[in-house]
Amino acid sequence: MKMRQEEVKPFVILRQNDGFTMIEMLFSLLILLIISLFVLQLFSIIQTQVGAIDKLHPKEWEVFTMQMQQEVRSSKFQDVAGNRLYLLTGEKLSFIEQYEDKVRRRVDGMGHEVILQNISRFKVEKDGGVIILEITDKAGTTFSRSFHPYLKNVQEADE
Template sequence: MQKIVYRKYVTLNNQEAGFTLIEMLIALSIVLIICSLILHSMIVLQRSKREGNFIHPREWEIFYAQFKREITNSQRQEISNGKLLLYQNSDVITIEKYQDKIRRRVNNQGHEVMLQKITGLEFIKNGRLIVIVVTDQNKRSFKGEVKPYVYE
């Protein structure tokens, strides 16, 4: 009868080399870098999703400055069907809501976006003032008043 002997230790041939400590550290560092990039991109996406539905205060300031310039350069102003018509020399400039944007058109041609991410636009003529009220997609309201130089 033969005895079966089990070896307690496994020996590796020279051809069967395992991972070294340096290789494991490099692999671990690559995995950590990838995980940190994924985490950072998720944070950026979440922030942009949260902040994507409202008008930034700087955007409003730029729009309002353009709006004031348009009104002060016009000779006559009219509000008709939710649109502001500005008469400058022989041109008619229309400022109106279009989808989720405020657009500017000259002689009913072109399409210049002045402000986006809006849900409401209202023009009010209050005596000599022209008041604009804009509501963004987060229901925040922005209001501005302009007094034209030339009056009707």
């Protein structure tokens, strides 16, 4: 007589019961917790992105003001006309203006360098030798900064 050796299959033995075992319950709970963690993180990321679309980030404003400070101080002539800031650096005339929802810089009337975005209003004034910029982002927050050039305009120095 030949004896048959049966192979022991652990998963088959687990499936012979009609209910869940404790290991299966813990495994299911682990999967549920992992999925819920990912979903919560996803909602957090989506909410952060939606809220930040219209706002001007403070770091972006900082970088913009540092660039403007450098441009104004290195220019030898500054003027404001038609809500544009004109700066003469060397032989190149650059101007900063609002274009749609962006603040752009153009050199000699050419180019389109975006230096700030998500803007609803851009206002520039000149009060004596001081240049005052006011910017309102799409969320309604207003930012303001004054710039003092190192060099006086040639016309102002003659007067």
